[in-house]
Amino acid sequence: MPSYEIAVLPGDGIGPEVICEARKVLSALALRFGFSVRFRDFPFGAEYYLKHGVVLPEGAFDDMGAADALLLGAVGDPRVPPGPLEQELLLALRFRFDQFLNLRPSRSWPGVPIPVNLPEGAEIDILVIRENTEDFYMNLGAAGQGGHIRAEMPFRRGLYEGAAQVELALDPPTEAAFTLGVITSAAAGRVAERAFAIAEERGERVVHAATKSNALPHLYGFWDRVVAETARSHPTIKLKHINVDNLAYQLPRGPHNFGVVLCTNLFGDIISDLTAGLTGGLGLAASANIGDGLSMFEPVHGSAPDIAGTGKANPLAAILSVSLLLSHLGERQAALALEGAVRSYLADSPRRSLPFELEGGAPCPRVGDLVIHALEGHR
Ligand code: NAD
Ligand code: IPM
Ligand code: MN
Numbered sequence: 001m002p003s004y005e006i007a008v009l010p011g012d013g014i015g016p017e018v019i020c021e022a023r024k025v026l027s028a029l030a031l032r033f034g035f036s037v038r039f040r041d042f043p044f045g046a047e048y049y050l051k052h053g054v055v056l057p058e059g060a061f062d063d064m065g066a067a068d069a070l071l072l073g074a075v076g077d078p079r080v081p082p083g084p085l086e087q088e089l090l091l092a093l094r095f096r097f098d099q100f101l102n103l104r105p106s107r108s109w110p111g112v113p114i115p116v117n118l119p120e121g122a123e124i125d126i127l128v129i130r131e132n133t134e135d136f137y138m139n140l141g142a143a144g145q146g147g148h149i150r151a152e153m154p155f156r157r158g159l160y161e162g163a164a165q166v167e168l169a170l171d172p173p174t175e176a177a178f179t180l181g182v183i184t185s186a187a188a189g190r191v192a193e194r195a196f197a198i199a200e201e202r203g204e205r206v207v208h209a210a211t212k213s214n215a216l217p218h219l220y221g222f223w224d225r226v227v228a229e230t231a232r233s234h235p236t237i238k239l240k241h242i243n244v245d246n247l248a249y250q251l252p253r254g255p256h257n258f259g260v261v262l263c264t265n266l267f268g269d270i271i272s273d274l275t276a277g278l279t280g281g282l283g284l285a286a287s288a289n290i291g292d293g294l295s296m297f298e299p300v301h302g303s304a305p306d307i308a309g310t311g312k313a314n315p316l317a318a319i320l321s322v323s324l325l326l327s328h329l330g331e332r333q334a335a336l337a338l339e340g341a342v343r344s345y346l347a348d349s350p351r352r353s354l355p356f357e358l359e360g361g362a363p364c365p366r367v368g369d370l371v372i373h374a375l376e377g378h379r
Contacts, residue, residue, distance in 0.1 A: 013303025015073025021368030046077030098158025130268025147173025283314025
């Protein structure tokens with residue numbers, strides 16, 4: 001019997017609530033599909049940070065790296081200023097394990113109202129593919145007073161290590177800050193290659209690649225060029241560069257016109273919240289962070305402090321992230337059954353049995369139970 005060790009990092013806010021359900025569903029699937037799962041919990045997040053003064057103990061990433069996959073809830077807490085948890089935990093995981101390919105699917109679901117009108121018979125089936133290691137996420141930056149900033153900034157990624165030196169002088173002096181964006185052909189090329197391959201598998205004719213080379217030609221003109229070069233070895237796919245502002249405009253007007261949307265890191269973050277909003281909400285938006293080592297599966301949403309502890313969190317994004325995790329482990333049948341179960345649950349449930357996010361009345365644990373119940377019909 002195949003056996004998997006799954007590292008679990010529930011994190012903060014609604015993270016533990018939705019992960020509890022994701023885990024329940026994964027255990028139920030293991031029983032039905034004949035594999036076993038051992039969970040290993042990692043109690044990191046705001047509570048740990050406030051208690052110990054560090055985000056992570058020494059060796060924590062090595063321990064996680066031993067698992068077959070990582071399931072993460074969300075990090076971020078109003079008691080901790082923005083930065084350390086997101087940087088040293090979430091982003092650090094993506095970088096340390098070189099999870100360069102971020103998959104963020106958004107589909108319309110039966111029974112789930114969407115905020116836009118689609119033509120008769122049309123559906124939304126968008127896959128945002130986000131480069132996950134570079135762009136403005138290099139964490140290269142500084143702030144300074146007196147009109148003069150001098151910064152020496154070493155960095156390391158899976159593909160390379162390097163250093164940046166920046167000197168910024170302002171006359172007359174004023175307080176200032178900067179952030180450097182970096183794109184390399186190695187990182188842009190590998191994610192573009194995967195995007196075109198995935199588009200071929202999906203039977204797409206077009207890949208849209210979000211850009212902003214009109215305003216930032218150094219960074220995004222370079223990205224466009226690498227993506228276009230990669231496209232040459234995929235002649236069945238037509239590459240369409242689209243300015244990200246226009247993409248934000250076109251998506252709500254015609255979401256059914258988009259399939260694979262390839263984005264740099266920052267645009268992918270923003271566009272994937274937009275596509276989530278177009279297809280029923282963040283509570284349905286799953287994601288995979290894929291690398292050659294440990295891959296990580298997590299809802300697109302954050303810790304939602306505004307609803308934490310109320311039972312109103314929708315766990316379906318975390319549950320659907322389990323489906324992506326199972327596909328990644330090669331448990332294809334279980335992955336499909338889970339997706340089918342979520343689909344039937346959404347299509348067949350009376351309003352009161354739907355998550356609060358979908359104007360229903362089912363608290364988070366009830367949604368998990370109902371998905372497990374719906375699995376009965378999907379073997
Ligand atoms: P958020 O995604 O946490 O919440 C945005 C809105 O969506 C809120 O109104 C929230 O209630 C709602 N929402 C999110 N998930 C939901 C769910 N499952 N069910 C029902 N409603 C849901 O974004 P934010 O408010 O910008 O960020 C809150 C914190 O989370 C911040 O600390 C941020 O840094 C962090 N964050 C973490 C991650 C992550 O860990 N992957 C992602 C995004 C934000
Ligand atoms: C996401 C989040 C993170 C990101 C934050 C919390 C650093 O918004 O996973 O979408 O920007 O990638
Ligand atoms: Mn985000």
